[in-house]
Amino acid sequence: MAAAVVSRGFGLGRPGWKAKRDVVRTVFLARIKIITRYKGAIFMEALLPIVFAAMPVLLGTTVAGANAGAVFEERVGTSNFRLYMLIGAATFTVVSLMLWLIGYWVRREQETGTLESLYLAPARRIYVLAGVTSYAFVRAMIAFLIAILLGSVVFQVNPFEQGMGLAIVFLAIGFLPLWGLAFMFGAFIMKIKEADAVIQVLQWVLSFLMGVFYPLTLLPVYLQTVVKLFPPTVMTDGVRASLLGINFLYNSAFASLAVLFAMALVVPLLGYKVFESTERRLRRKEGVGHY
């Protein structure tokens, strides 16, 4: 009873929109302040996609030698395999960072013992989560941009030849379902607690399902059906198809955008609902503070 009173407040002061905005801003700034103390992390995030892309590029050169571009074009529809890999790896970093940062935020609050106190604060969870996800978005975008720019120099490719506007639209819409997935992931971490192992394995599951280094047509048909329903796959495919002028997953840019838009409407709501219900169940069992 007492806990319910504390958690809901006495019903006297309901925070207004300014207070809500302040919650988002404070959480966002706090996270940004923390990460600026670890400059190595930002550097690594920008560097990783280039290293990731380099591996299949070198592997492809080994397999096909001087014909690498020609064979790749036969299979994928473009001979620019370096840019294909770079876009895949950079988009994967965005997806991975979004999930990683939310998952780790939950886990870190659990470990430092601040999650339960945070739940007793008179701020709605959605605004706290909005602050954390906005921070994740900014950090992911910084990594994406640096990786694309630096990678273009390293691989001597030009990502600005065509379709940049459309690629940005895919990226912008693709972020919304990603937020939903991040909420679900946060809920999952809150429940199972072993964040490190799960995040690591999930990273590889994601990269496998997103077809970071290969066209999805190489996957078995049943798996193709599954990955088509996975928002990050549609987003990566859209960005890549726009910049390289290859076929879209749903045959046209409009169809792919429509599917992604539908996902953008459904997945964030679903994600937040999952987060809320997991959290409610854990609170009932006194498990929010356990780690």
Next chain:
Amino acid sequence: MSKKKLVEFSRYPIAFVALFVQIFLIIAMFLYASLAFTPENADPTTGQSLGANIVYGFVIGLFLSFTLWEIGFSIREEQTRGTLESLYLSPASKFASLLARVFAILIWVGALSVFAILVVGSVVGGLPVANAGLALVVLVFSISGFLGLAFIFAGVTIKLKETAQFLVSFLQFFFMIFSAQFFPFKALREASPLIVDGISRWLPVSYSVDTFRSLLIGQTPELGPSMEIEILIVVLFGILSPIVGYWAYNRLERGARTQGTLGEY
């Protein structure tokens, strides 16, 4: 300490299963990536040779990254839990304490490696396994060499604290590329001969990868002038690296104790 680590491992079954899944997915991803570069009517032996190049390099990469991560990470854990300083006041040997941290993980990585080889073998229709005994000897000396690198890294962790994690991530990917863990060295040479002659050739880890892979595939090594010389380099690496590594660790640790920062995190 080894027993403690084994008990700890056994208490996290999700982490246990996750690692197996992770290995399977990494291999699958690289196999699919190579498929995108393979002509549709390609000779099946191409797949076997490629699979062998990927998986044998990957095995060395697994041992390297797990050794690097485990020692540094477990030192960091002791720092954050606040048990490092008390542990160092106990009359136990510090060398044994460091070595014991990797014992459990090495057994685990051994199992993962066998699993990886079996998975790739079943996908590509068998892998070449020539000179298995000698390759195993090379692997043992390579692991001993990696321990030396891990000792240095443990010392660096005491000094750099949280930032050390980024350093180990960087090193992991640095070796992945420049020691050609997922592809033959000829791919690096085709990108630029300077990469192989200016970087790869100067990394002992490259010789571990090249010797282990060449012995198992039954081909002449790509880096050194002959197999005998490459084996000699790996053996020297395996003997000297732990000595140099432990010396460096001792210096860094003594520095931290003198400054009173050993227990800080």
